[in-house]
């Protein structure tokens with residue numbers, strides 16, 4: 082081994098020891114915070130502030146996202162010393178919902194796969210899980226209507242958002258695609274890889290199944306099958322990646338909400354989600370949203386859904402920047418409450434930090 086290599090490795094050993102000693106000190110502080118803190122131990126607003134501050138202070142050469150992921154894990158381990166969090170998500174294990182849950186809570190939380198989105202809501206409401214992670218929209222497929230309906234009907238609060246880049250891979254137990262007789266995947270993933278499949282595997286029968294993780298499980302049991310799924314499912318079922326990132330849109334992203342039983346405090350870069358209904362007459366929608374514009378509140382999303390109350394009646398899901406405790410947001414919401422037939426504040430939460 083060259084002298085230079087030896088010296089560099091010696092430096093790294095010394096630095097690792099310094100990092101370890103600092104980590105221990107950080108963990109002792111976090112544990113003490115857990116003892117003196119009143120109420121909820123998990124503080125999404127504080128975690129978002131820590132991650133944003135570190136990205137700003139990052140001197141390189143590590144990219145901001147790498148630094149943030151490392152510190153996400155550090156906070157996850159520190160919080161687990163205070164109290165491990167139980168996080169329910171739309172299962173089975175290996176789905177993108179699980180990846181989103183791990184991205185947000187780090188790997189020291191315990192993760193509980195649920196069979197359906199309403200089971201995630203029920204687990205949180207009943208206290209069988211501290212938090213839940215549910216998909217709300219995909220950049221190519223649009224909104225997840227079931228999640229929006231459950232947010233309206235359920236008392237849980239939105240306390241975070243996660244954005245996950247969705248990368249789809251062609252997976253198999255075999256080393257090559259030659260012997261494959263069928264391809265399993267969730268319908269949405271087949272749609273997201275439609276052009277790639279038409280170009281590369283036009284004659285392979287496509288079989289839709291309940292989830293990508295289920296597709297990977299089936300492919301793991303049969304060398305004549307392959308699957309389209311994400312990296313988590315590939316690892317879980319020990320499959321070979323025959324082709325990586327085969328989604329047609331390279332920016333394919335899914336947005337998830339974190340739901341809980343408590344509100345998140347202001348972090349300085351927040352969003353608020355509300356749902357409201359208006360009278361069915363001309364200009365009613367404009368009248369409802371006008372207070373947002375007047376108070377300088379930036380609307381980021383407007384989505385209508387059929388109200389379950391009557392034919393051709395709608396409720397509107399509105400997202401805007403700011404926290405409900407910010408004065409201009411509070412003033413706009415107060416006016417909306419006077420004008421609308423119905424308003425429910427679904428929650429204020431830190432905008433996704435990673």
Ligand SMILES: O=C(O)C(=O)C[C@]1(C(=O)O)C=C[C@@H](O)C=C1
Nearest residue numbers: 111114123124127128156159160
């Ligand atoms: O600041 C706190 O309240 C902490 O508990 C510490 C800490 C952290 O490790 O930085 C851990 C968990 C919380 O969710 C937020 C931050």
